Amino acid sequence: MQRAMATIGQIKAASAMTSVKMAMGARISPPMQAPTVDPTGAFYRLARTYLRPQAELADRFSKLAKQWEDDTAFTSALDEIVIHQDYQEIIGMGPQALPFVLRRVKADPARWFWALRAIVGHDVAAGARDADTAADLWIAWGRDNGYLSYS
Amino acid sequence: MGARQRVPELQLVDRELARVAALEASFPGLTPTNYSAESPIDGRYNCIAYAANDTTQWWWPSDQSLGGHFWPPSAPKERTLDAFRIAFESLGYRTCVNGKREDEIEKVAIYVNEQGKPTHAARQLASGVWVSKMGPHVDIEHETPEAVGGHEDHGYGVVAIYMARQLASS
Numbered sequence: 001m002q003r004a005m006a007t008i009g010q011i012k013a014a015s016a017m018t019s020v021k022m023a024m025g026a027r028i029s030p031p032m033q034a035p036t037v038d039p040t041g042a043f044y045r046l047a048r049t050y051l052r053p054q055a056e057l058a059d060r061f062s063k064l065a066k067q068w069e070d071d072t073a074f075t076s077a078l079d080e081i082v083i084h085q086d087y088q089e090i091i092g093m094g095p096q097a098l099p100f101v102l103r104r105v106k107a108d109p110a111r112w113f114w115a116l117r118a119i120v121g122h123d124v125a126a127g128a129r130d131a132d133t134a135a136d137l138w139i140a141w142g143r144d145n146g147y148l149s150y151s
Numbered sequence: 152m153g154a155r156q157r158v159p160e161l162q163l164v165d166r167e168l169a170r171v172a173a174l175e176a177s178f179p180g181l182t183p184t185n186y187s188a189e190s191p192i193d194g195r196y197n198c199i200a201y202a203a204n205d206t207t208q209w210w211w212p213s214d215q216s217l218g219g220h221f222w223p224p225s226a227p228k229e230r231t232l233d234a235f236r237i238a239f240e241s242l243g244y245r246t247c248v249n250g251k252r253e254d255e256i257e258k259v260a261i262y263v264n265e266q267g268k269p270t271h272a273a274r275q276l277a278s279g280v281w282v283s284k285m286g287p288h289v290d291i292e293h294e295t296p297e298a299v300g301g302h303e304d305h306g307y308g309v310v311a312i313y314m315a316r317q318l319a320s321s
Contacts, residue, residue, distance in 0.1 A: 074177055074286040076197035076271060078211040078220075079230060108194035110209035111287060113217050125218030130207035131195035134219030 057093070061100040064090050072111075082114045091118045095147075102142040109135040174285065178306050180298040181291075189282070190290035195219075199235070201284035202259045202272035203242055210238075232311050235261050235269045244314035250296050252279035258315045260296045264308040271307035273299065277318075 068086040075081055082088075090097050098119060105112045109131040116138055117123045124141040125134035142148040170192065175181050199210035200221070208221045212228040222228060226238035236246065239259060250260055252275065260281070262271040273283040273296055280292050283299050293299060300306050 070173075072286065073173060074288050076199060076209075076211065076284075076286045077230070077268075078209070078213055108287060110194055110196070110219055113219050117215075117217065123218055126216075128218030129221075131209060131219040132207070134217075137218065 057096055058100065061090060061093065061097060065100075065104070078111075078114065081111055087115060091115050094119060098142065098147045102139060102148050105135045105138050113138070170288070174288065174291075178299055178301060180300060180306060181293065185295075185298055186291050186293040188289045188291050192288050193284075193290075194287040196284060197286055198271050198273070198284040199238075201282065201290060202274040203239070204274075212238075230268050232261065232263060232267065232269055235272070236312060236314070239272075239314050243316040245316065247313050247315040250275060250281075250310070250313045252277075253315070255318045256315050257318050258313055260310045261312050261314070262296075262300065262307040262309060263311040265302060267311075269311075271299065 064086040068084050068090070071086075072081050072084060090101070098116075101112050101115055101119075105116070113123075113125065113131075113134060120141075125137040128134035128137055139148060143150050171188070174188075175183075193206070195208065196206045197209050197211065200206065200208060203210060205221070208219055210221050212222045212226065212230055212234055213220065214228055216222075223238045223241040225241045227234040239261070244259060247258065250258055252258075257277075258275040260273045260275075261269055262273075264270050271283065273281045273293075275281050276292075280294060281296055281298075282290060282292050284290050285299075291299075296310050300309055302308065
């Protein structure tokens with residue numbers, strides 16, 4: 001029974017590690033698997049120190065983005081959109097927020113460009129004449145810089 | 152056992168119903184009989200762009216130019232009624248008296264909030280019906296400019312000016 005529970009735990013940990021790393025845009029090939037034998041506990045120490053903060057980041061980003069989206073759902077005023085407290089907190093997350101923002105930029109492009117430029121420090125899409133082109137430029141930049149996967 | 156998961160199609164319907172509910176809650180002037188949603192949610196463009204017949208980018212004045220955003224170069228980069236008037240003048244519009252439908256004339260309405268800052272623009276179709284893009288949300292058709300008006304968190308304020316231009320003859 002104890003052995004069976006350990007196996008399920010390993011599978012969950014491997015699955016969580018893979019999905020979080022994919023969410024973070026890491027290039028994973030082949031998918032990471034939990035070791036069958038982990039006598040030193042290194043794998044689980046890594047999981048505790050790496051996975052939990054990443055999951056917390058994802059959760060924090062989702063909550064901030066949801067509140068911001070709700071509060072600005074019908075607003076065109078860019079100044080109000082970007083000064084919103086939750087949007088500013090996302091910018092304050094720094095580069096850690098980039099994988100999450102970049103994953104949303106295709107579906108909701110125009111309002112995220114300001115945050116992307118604020119975090120990165122320059123406008124990757126400068127001169128783009130439409131939001132789709134600008135989003136594509138940001139996504140390509142995200143892939144080239146390891147914030148998004150190529151898949 | 153937890154609640155059964157609804158099939159994706161029903162989840163989509165749930166989300167759309169929630170969005171409609173949010174729209175009507177935020178704009179008390181909109182009722183099920185005086186407007187209709189005409190597009191999916193689209194974050195590429197906003198109300199100013201849509202009033203200007205552009206569905207590819209976000210129009211708003213800003214000190215810093217940004218790829219995927221636009222503001223007419225001739226208009227001041229500030230959130231004032233004058234700046235918005237000049238922006239639409241760059242498209243051939245001139246200030247007019249009211250929003251009554253006129254043959255061969257296209258009109259836009261520019262809204263301001265209680266501080267006099269522009270919040271929204273709507274465009275009149277040849278039929279006399281008005282169209283609005285609700286921020287990053289949906290496009291709607293509404294019978295009157297006032298339908299999306301209102302104060303503070305409920306509506307876009309009041310129409311400050313109407314502008315008109317001659318429609319190009321076909």
